[in-house]
Amino acid sequence: MADMQRPLSPHIQVYRWQVQMVSSILHRATGIAxxxxxxxxxxxxxxxxxxxxxxxxxxxCAGSPLGLVLLFGWSWSLFYHLCNxxxxxxxDAGAGYEIVQFVRSSWxxxxxxxxxxxxxWAYVLMAGGAA
Amino acid sequence: MxxxxxxxxxxxxxxxxxxxxxxxxxxxxxxxxQRVTAAALVxxxxxxxxxxxxxxxxxxxxxxxxxxxxxxxxxxxxxVLTVFWHAVLxxxxxxxxxxxxxxxxxxxxxxxxxxxxxxxxxxxxxxLRIALTP
Numbered sequence: 001m002a003d004m005q006r007p008l009s010p011h012i013q014v015y016r017w018q019v020q021m022v023s024s025i026l027h028r029a030t031g032i033a034x035x036x037x038x039x040x041x042x043x044x045x046x047x048x049x050x051x052x053x054x055x056x057x058x059x060x061c062a063g064s065p066l067g068l069v070l071l072f073g074w075s076w077s078l079f080y081h082l083c084n085x086x087x088x089x090x091x092d093a094g095a096g097y098e099i100v101q102f103v104r105s106s107w108x109x110x111x112x113x114x115x116x117x118x119x120x121w122a123y124v125l126m127a128g129g130a131a
Numbered sequence: 132m133x134x135x136x137x138x139x140x141x142x143x144x145x146x147x148x149x150x151x152x153x154x155x156x157x158x159x160x161x162x163x164x165q166r167v168t169a170a171a172l173v174x175x176x177x178x179x180x181x182x183x184x185x186x187x188x189x190x191x192x193x194x195x196x197x198x199x200x201x202x203x204x205x206x207x208x209x210x211v212l213t214v215f216w217h218a219v220l221x222x223x224x225x226x227x228x229x230x231x232x233x234x235x236x237x238x239x240x241x242x243x244x245x246x247x248x249x250x251x252x253x254x255x256x257x258x259l260r261i262a263l264t265p
Binding site for chain 1: 188
């Protein structure tokens with residue numbers, strides 16, 4: 001239906017970058033990333049059901065450099081989507097709609113997700129590294 | 132304003148008044164389900180991260196035993212189902228917003244639903260196999 005040639009909104013290029021816009025875009029991006037990650041979670045359950053050999057193979061992949069980078073990305077995505085998701089739920093309840101609050105809570109989502117990710121991987125390192 | 136013109140106004144088809152005055156589809160249901168699954172996932176997501184952290188250096192047998200525990204199996208099934216439900220709702224909005232060719236939009240939406248149902252069923256089946264086979 002929108003195959004017609006007409007300008008589409010929003011025209012991102014005319015906006016100055018601001019944190020509310022970043023938090024919104026990141027929420028979608030991390031949501032897409034987590035959807036892919038949920039397939040990996042199911043993969044983990046399937047190899048656990050399949051047998052020790054498959055499980056060890058999965059674990060080796062997860063512990064490889066590429067696997068760790070992906071796990072790191074997914075962990076941050078999860079924490080960001082969690083923090084910003086709670087923020088959205090509070091906003092849906094009618095709270096925090098002043099522009100100042102909106103900007104502050106955007107930063108809070110970003111900062112909170114980084115803190116939680118650092119804490120998670122600090123725990124992993126202290127527990128003797130991943131996999 | 133005489134009686135005659137009022138009568139003429141009333142002759143408009145009722146559909147004329149209804150058109151353009153809101154959705155005839157499932158917007159509210161979608162919105163609510165997205166929020167309810169989100170609220171569930173706040174708890175389930177945090178629980179899942181803690182579960183995985185607890186299995187950091189577990190061998191195969193103890194990982195399996197942990198998943199087989201009744202509460203863990205139950206919550207894992209709830210987690211998998213809720214995750215895929217929430218993912219379908221979210222991805223649907225993304226596709227509807229950014230894919231502007233109707234047939235591509237429909238194909239993507241259906242493909243996402245198929246994949247999510249398969250993923251959810253596979254996840255549930257795997258947990259059941261682990262929980263029910265000694």
